[in-house]
Amino acid sequence: MRGFGIWAIRFYLALLLLFLYLPIVVMVLLAFNQSPLYELPIVWDTVWFQSLVHNDRLIRAGLNSVGLALANTLIATVLGTMTAIAFARYSFRGKALLELMLFPPITIPWLIIGTSMLIFFFWIGIGRGLHAMLLGHVALSMPYVIMVVGARLKGHGSALEEAAATLGASPWQAFWRVSLPVMAPGVVAASLFAFAVSFDQFVISYFLAPPGVSTLPVEIYAAIRKGFTPEINAISTIIILFSMGLMLLFARLYRFGGER
Amino acid sequence: MSTVDVIGAVKRYGRVAALDEVSICFGDGEFFGLIGPSGSGKTTLLRAIAGFADLDAGEIRIDKQPVGDRPPHKRDIGMVFQNYALFPHLTVFENVAFGLSVRGRPKETMRKDVGAMLDLVRLSGFEARKPRQLSGGQQQRVALARALVTRPRVLLLDEPLGALDKRLRQEMQIELRLIQREVGITTIFVTHDQEEALTLSDRIAIFNEGKVVQIGAPGEVYERPRSAFAAGFLGDANLFQGAVLDARGVEIGGLGILRTADTLPAPGTHVSLAVRPEKIQVWVEGLATPGADLNRFKGRVQRAVYAGTNLTYKIEVGAHLVTVFEQNRAAHPLPVGTAVNVGWLPVHSVLVAA
Numbered sequence: 001m002r003g004f005g006i007w008a009i010r011f012y013l014a015l016l017l018l019f020l021y022l023p024i025v026v027m028v029l030l031a032f033n034q035s036p037l038y039e040l041p042i043v044w045d046t047v048w049f050q051s052l053v054h055n056d057r058l059i060r061a062g063l064n065s066v067g068l069a070l071a072n073t074l075i076a077t078v079l080g081t082m083t084a085i086a087f088a089r090y091s092f093r094g095k096a097l098l099e100l101m102l103f104p105p106i107t108i109p110w111l112i113i114g115t116s117m118l119i120f121f122f123w124i125g126i127g128r129g130l131h132a133m134l135l136g137h138v139a140l141s142m143p144y145v146i147m148v149v150g151a152r153l154k155g156h157g158s159a160l161e162e163a164a165a166t167l168g169a170s171p172w173q174a175f176w177r178v179s180l181p182v183m184a185p186g187v188v189a190a191s192l193f194a195f196a197v198s199f200d201q202f203v204i205s206y207f208l209a210p211p212g213v214s215t216l217p218v219e220i221y222a223a224i225r226k227g228f229t230p231e232i233n234a235i236s237t238i239i240i241l242f243s244m245g246l247m248l249l250f251a252r253l254y255r256f257g258g259e260r
Numbered sequence: 261m262s263t264v265d266v267i268g269a270v271k272r273y274g275r276v277a278a279l280d281e282v283s284i285c286f287g288d289g290e291f292f293g294l295i296g297p298s299g300s301g302k303t304t305l306l307r308a309i310a311g312f313a314d315l316d317a318g319e320i321r322i323d324k325q326p327v328g329d330r331p332p333h334k335r336d337i338g339m340v341f342q343n344y345a346l347f348p349h350l351t352v353f354e355n356v357a358f359g360l361s362v363r364g365r366p367k368e369t370m371r372k373d374v375g376a377m378l379d380l381v382r383l384s385g386f387e388a389r390k391p392r393q394l395s396g397g398q399q400q401r402v403a404l405a406r407a408l409v410t411r412p413r414v415l416l417l418d419e420p421l422g423a424l425d426k427r428l429r430q431e432m433q434i435e436l437r438l439i440q441r442e443v444g445i446t447t448i449f450v451t452h453d454q455e456e457a458l459t460l461s462d463r464i465a466i467f468n469e470g471k472v473v474q475i476g477a478p479g480e481v482y483e484r485p486r487s488a489f490a491a492g493f494l495g496d497a498n499l500f501q502g503a504v505l506d507a508r509g510v511e512i513g514g515l516g517i518l519r520t521a522d523t524l525p526a527p528g529t530h531v532s533l534a535v536r537p538e539k540i541q542v543w544v545e546g547l548a549t550p551g552a553d554l555n556r557f558k559g560r561v562q563r564a565v566y567a568g569t570n571l572t573y574k575i576e577v578g579a580h581l582v583t584v585f586e587q588n589r590a591a592h593p594l595p596v597g598t599a600v601n602v603g604w605l606p607v608h609s610v611l612v613a614a
Contacts, residue, residue, distance in 0.1 A: 163345035165332040166310060167359035168410060174333075177362070181349045 024240060031233035048234035058235060061219035065199055068130065068215060072137040072198035077191040079138070080145025085179075087146065088153040089161075102143040113140070114207035121208065128210040136204040141197040145190040152186025192250050196243070262413035262446050263288050264309060268318035271304055271470075278304040279315070280470035286414075291440055291447045293457040295494065296467030302450045305467075306416050309448065311335050322413055338407030338445075339416040343423060344399045346391035352378070352402055353387035359410035377405040380439060397428045404436070408443060415440070417449035421456065433459055454494050458482060466490050487613040491534035498535045498582050501614070503528055508606070514579025519555055520609035532614045538585040539608040542573060542600050554603030561600060564593040575602055 034045035052058060086092075087099055105113065114136070121132050160182060164174035180187075202217040209218055216239065223232055264286040271279040279301045286292050294302035307313040309320055311332035319326050327335055338359075347355050354361075356374045365373075378384050381401035391399055400420065407415060420436070421429045437460055440447050451457050457464050458478040466473040466481065466489075474481055474490045485491035488499055502512035504524045509517045510531060520533060541554070559577035571593050573584040582602060594600065 159341050159343065159345035160347060162310075162312060162332070163339070163341055163347070163406075164358070164362075165312075166335075166337055166339040166416075167362065167406065168333050168336075169358070169362040170333055173362050177358075178347055182347070 027233050028237045028240065030230060031237040033230065036230055048230045051231055052234050055231065058219055061214045061216050064130065064213065065216040068134060068137060069195050069198040071134055072141060073191050073195045076138045076141040076145050076194040077187060080142045080190060081149050081187055083142070084146045084149035084153055088150055089158055102146060105140070106143055110203040114203045117204065118207045128208050130213060132208045133205050136208055137198040137201055140201070140204065141194040144193045144197060148190040148193055149183060149186045152183045156182055189250065192246055195246070262323045264414055264446060264448065265321040266305065266309070266318070267321070269305065269308060269315050269320065270317035271308060271313055272316050277470045279308065282472055284465055284472065284475065286446055286448055289444050289446055291437070291460060291462045292449070293461035293464045294448065294450045294467060295452065295454060295457040295464060297493065298452065300467035301470040302467045303418060306418055306448060306450050309414070310337055310339055310416055336412050337414045337416055338410065338412035340403045340407050340418065340420045342419045344403040346399055346402055348391055351387065352383065352389050352391070355391065355402055356406045356409050358406060363410065373409055377409045380442070381405045396424050397432060400424065400432060404439065408445070413446070415445045415447040417447065419450055419452070436460065457494070466494060484610060485534060485612055488532055488534065491610070491612055496537050496583060498537060500533045500535070500580070501530065503530055515577060516557065518609055519606040520611060521607040522611040524611065532612050533609045534612045535604055535609055537583040540582065540584045540602055540604045542575065542584050542586060542594070542602055544594070544598065544600055554605060555609065556601055556603035559600055559602050561594050561596050561598045564596060566593055575600060577602060
């Protein structure tokens with residue numbers, strides 16, 4: 001009976017991984033297939049990667065995506081970390097309400113948030129464009145940053161900063177020499193999260209992008225509507241490798257800086 | 261070295277007074293214990309001296325200088341926290357060197373001072389370890405070394421041994437006292453462990469509900485508690501209440517006349533007397549009769565608790581249940597129901613405020 005249980009769990013796990021990864025594996029394999037019509041057997045070729053180089057639209061969208069994600073990561077991580085510190089270390093009027101209000105935006109469908117942002121941005125004169133997209137991405141990713149960094153901060157309490165103060169460290173010294181190094185793994189994790197939220201973001205970008213400006217997800221969507229070319233597989237393969245690299249980097253950093 | 265004066269300190273949290281007109285003068289080089297139940301204000305006082313809690317009224321002076329407007333990092337104090345608060349990302353050496361490093365001391369001085377300090381706490385050779393690779397006692401010693409290395413004027417200890425097991429705690433008590441004597445630093449420590457307070461302190465202050473109940477040397481505070489609370493919190497006590505009969509005796513309802521060596525108020529006044537359980541002798545009639553000068557009463561053993569080195573008896577005396585501690589000298593504890601005599605010297609009936 002016990003042996004059966006273990007095999008059932010293994011079977012279930014295998015099935016799970018199969019459904020999770022097989023589509024991705026198929027996509028990557030087809031990216032290297034010469035045939036534009038997905039004919040088998042696979043004839044190995046990098047023709048679709050080569051044609052990517054000449055696809056200006058896709059490259060421009062890719063640059064937009066990366067630039068937007070980087071700017072978003074920087075802003076959301078800094079602002080989010082500061083907010084998390086304020087929540088964890090200070091008490092002020094309305095703090096509980098503010099903390100509570102961070103959660104609903106995460107559960108509200110992005111479609112609705114995107115629509116409301118579009119309406120609001122037009123109403124107050126921000127309009128559409130990369131700046132509006134950046135605003136939207138920052139607003140969306142900050143709650144995640146606050147939660148991830150906050151969890152790390154709460155784990156340590158304020159005793160470490162107080163200890164630093166009794167040893168003669170000014171608040172500034174205490175922050176750079178104690179607080180920041182201790183919460184660094186949380187901050188790095190949060191920044192990768194912020195990057196991912198922005199880089200994967202389709203709905204908000206789609207709504208807030210003016211004609212002629214797009215990001216990778218938006219461009220891929222547009223391309224699929226016109227016809228599914230293996231070029232999409234190629235760019236997707238690159239994105240997959242890129243994000244897996246990020247995750248591996250994160251895992252390494254986390255173990256490097258993590259204390260427990 | 262240094263003195264610390266707390267003068268009329270008041271700290272309120274909402275409508276609760278965590279410190280209610282507290283005044284204590286901590287002498288130069290003194291090892292001073294603050295003891296009391298949780299929420300009694302002892303930790304608040306320690307944090308106020310450190311600068312983590314601003315007083316609503318009153319003043320704190322270090323070496324006669326008011327420090328109220330100085331933030332913690334400018335007060336020149338050393339503090340050991342309850343869970344040590346060692347920096348997890350730094351090595352033992354870096355932890356101890358932290359205070360010197362933020363003061364911008366040269367590398368050579370740092371190496372010398374940290375080395376000497378680690379010597380003092382017997383942790384030489386552990387420089388490169390991270391805190392999580394150390395045992396509880398070792399972490400405690402690192403925290404102490406880190407607090408002392410800058411030669412602060414005052415050392416504050418917040419339940420420094422609370423996280424250690426009993427045996428290690430006793431070892432560390434001795435060590436802590438030795439190190440404190442060697443450095444000669446004025447030390448204020450908070451504890452809720454009465455034995456620890458009595459063992460370590462030159463003087464003790466007992467706190468209750470934000471007020472200082474009694475201050476004195478351990479022997480003084482223990483032997484002559486001034487209130488029922490002090491008697492019951494620091495050690496155990498049997499309390500008897502009654503009306504003063506004459507200059508030497510108090511009539512206790514359901515017991516009889518109890519004599520004391522203390523000066524009593526006018527006859528008829530209602531008073532409380534405390535008697536420490538270990539001051540009370542128990543003997544079976546006819547076996548051995550101690551001196552005649554005792555307060556003596558007849559009773560019956562209601563319960564006997566065996567704890568190896570000592571015994572605790574609950575003895576029914578009249579309408580009272582008297583607690584008695586006794587060294588485990590006899591082979592067998594007195595069985596429940598035994599008719600016994602209990603007695604103690606008048607000097608051990610201590611007059612206390614109710």
